[in-house]
Amino acid sequence: MSALRPDLAAIASAIEPGTRVLDIGCGDGALLAELRATKSVDARGIEIDGGCVERCVAQGLSVVQGDADSALADYPDKGFDYTVLSQTLQTARRPDLMLDQLLRVGKQAFVSFPNFAHWRTRGALMFGGRMPVTRSIPVSWYETQNIHHVTVKDFRELAREKDARIEHEWFFANEKPVSGAANLRAEFAVFLLSR
């Protein structure tokens, strides 16, 4: 098994064996395959890119081609132990409504995203005066899929507004864990929420 991205590795290690997991925006299914192989998880996915879905199905994974913004509405309440939204929140049309759906369909929800308040991003904007293109936000403003940039502080605030309890949080920079001053130091954040 190839090494998972750090946010996915954190999610994989926090998931209880034998549970039901829905990975929204599952890409090529790396997390699903890992969970199925190592934790006997009933793993399902949603992915918008047909090529990715085809590769997932060819591996025997249960993945549905669809748009995360609309596809979640079909799933029953609390049908999964966990929902996972990794690095997709910032591409959602309405991240707040997406969060509602994640917590409706899953008993707990993992959300990971690039932190726009990371010092590199702040620096690029402050000193360059241009939209940041950094390691964690690598695409120019005109071609990025990110339509709602978010910071660790913003996300905590959104969780509070949505009455979502933050069960756990993980922060990474340069693929290594970060402790303290997360809003400034974390390139990526992972939250585990429940309601």
Place this chain on the structure above:
Amino acid sequence: MAGASQVLQLTDPLPLDGGGELHGAEIAFETYGTLAGDGSNAILLCHALTGDQYVASTHPVTGKPGWWERMVGPGKPIDTDRYFVVCANVVGSCMGSTGPASEALDGKPYAMRFPVITIRDMVRGLVALLDGLGIEKLHAVVGGSMGGMQALSLAANWPDRAERVLVIASTSRHSAQNIAFHELGRQAVMADPNWHQGDYYAQESQPDSGLAVARMAAHITYLSEEALTGKFGRNLQDRDTKSFGFDADFQVESYLRYQGSGFTRRFDANSYLYITRAMDYFDLAEEHGGKLANAFAGTEARFCLVSFDSDWLYPTAESRHVVHALNAAGAAVSFVELSAPHGHDSFLLDVPALDRVVKGFIE
């Protein structure tokens, strides 16, 4: 018209959705590969409207290769070195299974005395065949187009009989447009003076013109505009100028005439009426209290649906509708819309992505 297939004579009468039952029905089928001792490696393939059991063997009437020979065989996506593949001619058809051309108890062809059947009736026949072969649980049921309807019907009505359900370019119900095209075909058959209210079997001439027109109309729905344009455009056939008459000036006309006349040599006109009727009646939600998710409540099977972006007969929205219901029922479901230029017929043609999906899902 029967080929050299094996035939299972059903000992019990086959109950029918329309009331009544079919006595002494026969199911003609082909098998490929070897059934495992524990019966765990069987795959049931369900054919489309004008298909038959010759999925991976030479067709006895046309001499052409089987309709899914590129998918089924040793080392192919549905690998007959590993799996025991069964494909049967559906009840109502004309390649050895009981249909309107078969003899009724009085020794004469049923013709229009044949009872109107449904997709579920066809599947009842298939389940009886599985019983006869000693196959309790299928490794997978696989079908495209009408075959996909049968696969869905099997999953909904006999949920313990298949572990995997693969539905390609299909639907859970016929739309008004689907019914309209079929009605056009049926009216063409019935308007043929040689149809004789279906009692043409002893006549010298058969309703070939009507059946050919039906096939031409249907064939147009199987292709995409892109495929038709790419293949024929407005090119003329064997001439440099228009004839200013009604010969087949255009290549596309000539092609359709060829498709139509070829079809009449291998298919029974009354079977065409009965099978299109069965497809038009198909509405899996209606069979389950009006809610499609109910059809799959508690299912343990894994599902995979595949649609093609150029298929306007059963467009992606139809597959998505089924996927929504399966999600609502909590079923394990995969769905992918594949890109292919050939329209509905893509499932029969060379689409490598389909091979990968089929192989990956089956294994």
